[in-house]
Amino acid sequence: MFALAACSDGSVRPDAWSSPDVANDVAAVADAAQDAGDAAQDAAEAVDDGLVVVLYKAQRPSGENCLSRDTNDQFSISPGDPLVLRSYDTNGTMVAGGYVTFARLFHRDQGYWTDAAQNAPSATFSVLDPDNTGTTIDPFTYGRIVTGSAPGTVHVIGHYAGRKSSPAAGTLTIVDGVLQSIAINPADNGSFGSPSFGPDPMYMPKGRLFPAEVIGTFSSGTFCVSANTTLTSSSSNVDISLLGAAVYGDEPGDATVTATVGSVSDTIDVHVGPAEVAEVDLKPSFSTIAASGSVQLAMWARYTDNTERDVTGESGTEWSVARGPLAVTSAGLVTAPGAMSGDSGEILGCYASVYRDPQNVVHTDQRMCSDQRLSDPHATYHPEFPIVWNARITIE
Numbered sequence: 001m002f003a004l005a006a007c008s009d010g011s012v013r014p015d016a017w018s019s020p021d022v023a024n025d026v027a028a029v030a031d032a033a034q035d036a037g038d039a040a041q042d043a044a045e046a047v048d049d050g051l052v053v054v055l056y057k058a059q060r061p062s063g064e065n066c067l068s069r070d071t072n073d074q075f076s077i078s079p080g081d082p083l084v085l086r087s088y089d090t091n092g093t094m095v096a097g098g099y100v101t102f103a104r105l106f107h108r109d110q111g112y113w114t115d116a117a118q119n120a121p122s123a124t125f126s127v128l129d130p131d132n133t134g135t136t137i138d139p140f141t142y143g144r145i146v147t148g149s150a151p152g153t154v155h156v157i158g159h160y161a162g163r164k165s166s167p168a169a170g171t172l173t174i175v176d177g178v179l180q181s182i183a184i185n186p187a188d189n190g191s192f193g194s195p196s197f198g199p200d201p202m203y204m205p206k207g208r209l210f211p212a213e214v215i216g217t218f219s220s221g222t223f224c225v226s227a228n229t230t231l232t233s234s235s236s237n238v239d240i241s242l243l244g245a246a247v248y249g250d251e252p253g254d255a256t257v258t259a260t261v262g263s264v265s266d267t268i269d270v271h272v273g274p275a276e277v278a279e280v281d282l283k284p285s286f287s288t289i290a291a292s293g294s295v296q297l298a299m300w301a302r303y304t305d306n307t308e309r310d311v312t313g314e315s316g317t318e319w320s321v322a323r324g325p326l327a328v329t330s331a332g333l334v335t336a337p338g339a340m341s342g343d344s345g346e347i348l349g350c351y352a353s354v355y356r357d358p359q360n361v362v363h364t365d366q367r368m369c370s371d372q373r374l375s376d377p378h379a380t381y382h383p384e385f386p387i388v389w390n391a392r393i394t395i396e
Helices: 020-044
Strands: 003-006 012-015 051-056 092-095 100-109 112-115 124-128 144-146 152-160 171-175 179-184 202-205 209-211 214-218 221-224 230-233 238-240 246-249 253-261 264-273 277-283 286-289 294-296 298-303 308-310 317-323 333-335 344-356 362-369 391-395
Touching (some): 051 152, 179 264, 202 209, 214 253, 230 238, 286 294
Parallel strands (some): 202 264
Antiparallel strands (some): 003 012, 100 112, 179 214, 209 246, 214 221, 253 264, 277 298, 298 308, 344 362, 344 391
């Protein structure tokens, strides 16, 4: 039915553009144009086995839902044949009704799998939706998928440098479901090395960021609803991360964090303790000395709240030669006995301190060295390219 619009002469006329039916038709035409554009792009590109879409924050066939570490190694990506990657779960299942999951596009570059998002916006996605689920990918947020209202199967296609991924990877199955309850970090996993890391309750030192992933129990199963969750804190000493499902220890103290999805909620207790040693820096980091000379190094402890302190003369400091014709005293004085011009070496420094793990268990044997950093579930590691922060010495 047409609505009525007022004319300048006081009469009325049918207003086609205010008709809900016509408005829906206009939207349908726009959607069809977008689909046609995607189809044209797909037709112009060749499928490349060196491009693979991996879905995460979705239910995986292995049973995992929320993966808190968005790193390459959680998908078993390794050099070599792309079938090594595809042998792992690249697909996922999500519930219908506007719930959010994510896609990442990996491409093989010189024998290694890397995230094509590093080259965005040249890396893009499109969705094949043969079952008309209404699922979309947010064009303004890389890889953010919003499920439609209907169940079915969609295929997420990655596009990069004139190539596209196969629909075989990146298949999202969408099912009906009614949300019944939610839980924050239900696995109570306190292991930094686990992709499902997330303790409950959680302890964190000042300055750390820990995940607060939220699993929803639906009538059809369990699904990650972190991206649909609103987090609030009962105290200003615990902040909610702008990055999403994570909390930040701003100041020592206790707080209760509440997660809410629609009318359903859950809480988690968070305790923030004093800042802990996150890394050890040796200064100066680069030195040049004569074969008969020496250099005095200083050891600095950098804490989780980004403060630092000179701990050179304190108990708990250890010095050793990592490589090269060098010698170092217990006070950090470096010499090069027997070295020749052009030789080089490295000095390793370690500092022992008290540490509490994410489940608030005290460890008195925490030993942080200059060639390592405190494990961070949100950090991206490339073990094939280790970065060393030892002090480097060159003999002139």
